[in-house]
Amino acid sequence: MRAAIYFTPSKNDPLTLRAAEWLGRDAFDDRIVRDPDPKIDVLVSEPVRYGFHATLKAPFRLADGTTLNDLDRELAAFAQRTQAVALGTLAVTRLDSFFALTVQTAHPRLLQFEEAIRITFEPFRAPLTEQEAARRNPQNLSERQKANLSRWGYPYVGQDFRFHMTLTNSIVDEDEAAQVAKRLHSQFNPILETPVVIDALALFVELEPRAPFYVHSRHPLQSGMPSQGLEP
Numbered sequence: 001m002r003a004a005i006y007f008t009p010s011k012n013d014p015l016t017l018r019a020a021e022w023l024g025r026d027a028f029d030d031r032i033v034r035d036p037d038p039k040i041d042v043l044v045s046e047p048v049r050y051g052f053h054a055t056l057k058a059p060f061r062l063a064d065g066t067t068l069n070d071l072d073r074e075l076a077a078f079a080q081r082t083q084a085v086a087l088g089t090l091a092v093t094r095l096d097s098f099f100a101l102t103v104q105t106a107h108p109r110l111l112q113f114e115e116a117i118r119i120t121f122e123p124f125r126a127p128l129t130e131q132e133a134a135r136r137n138p139q140n141l142s143e144r145q146k147a148n149l150s151r152w153g154y155p156y157v158g159q160d161f162r163f164h165m166t167l168t169n170s171i172v173d174e175d176e177a178a179q180v181a182k183r184l185h186s187q188f189n190p191i192l193e194t195p196v197v198i199d200a201l202a203l204f205v206e207l208e209p210r211a212p213f214y215v216h217s218r219h220p221l222q223s224g225m226p227s228q229g230l231e232p
Contacts, residue, residue: 002061002206003071003124004213005117006053007198014191015090019052022167022187027051027204030214043180047166051204051213054165056117058154059206059213060125068205071124072217075203078120079219085113085198087163092184092192097172099184100164101192107163113198114161118152128153199223 009016011028020026020033024041025048041048062068085107093102103110128149136155138146145155156162167184171177202218 001068001208002059003068003216004053004055004059004204004206005057005075005121006051006202006204007056007200008051008053008202008215008218009196010200010218014194015188015196016052018188018191019165019167022184023048023052025051025212027053027213028215030212040183043168043171046169049210049212050166051215052165053202053204053213054163054198055154055156056114056201057121057125058156059204060153063124063126066124068203068216071121072203074121074124075201075217076219078117079201079221082113082116082221084221084223085110087196087198089195090165090192092167092181092188093164094177094181095162095164097170097177098166099168099171099177099180100166101188102162102164110163110198111158111161114157117201118157122152125153 008027011026016026016028022040023044024032024034024037026033027050062071087103087107087110088105090101091104093100095102132153133149136149138149138155141149141155142160145160148157148160149155168180171180198221200218200220203216204213205216206213
């Protein structure tokens with residue numbers, strides 16, 4: 001079993017509904033929400049398994065002596081003392097070779113938020129195995145990302161953290177990428193004028209290797225003006 005700490009909007013949020021329609025699956029109840037569409041399904045085989053989300057602490061096996069209930073309780077307590085993070089509007093973006101929804105402006109507090117989550121929940125993470133580390137293709141990482149992988153089990157933290165909500169697999173063909181971009185803009189642009197707020201933290205769970213992740217729990221953050229800092 002692996003757990004992950006993600007942001008995902010509420011089950012009935014228009015963004016969640018649009019994303020589930022695109023991916024074909026609702027991670028809240030592990031429900032298929034549309035008929036198979038080979039042209040889309042081949043594009044979303046990885047993001048559909050993880051569910052619609054933004055990574056805040058990447059999937060990890062639980063450390064010895066910890067349980068899912070322990071993690072869930074600590075996540076609930078963290079959410080109760082942490083304020084929501086306003087992101088502004090999102091946009092369909094091509095990151096490297098895949099498409100995602102991303103923030104349009106820099107948010108220093110978002111980096112503080114990621115850091116606080118990463119540090120607070122590190123005691124729950126079991127060390128990576130050699131096989132798990134190898135799957136991150138360390139030969140393609142920068143030295144800082146390799147150090148992140150060794151220290152935190154994930155290369156894209158701290159200065160390398162990028163808020164994104166993945167929508168496709170890697171797409172290397174430029175003509176295909178242009179066609180996919182048009183479909184994504186058509187799917188998401190009607191709702192992207194609405195600002196997004198990280199208003200809750202979700203605990204996602206993968207029961208066994210390659211099983212789909214599902215929403216185990218979702219804990220609301222405190223509303224109101226952002227605080228000046230976050231204490232892990």
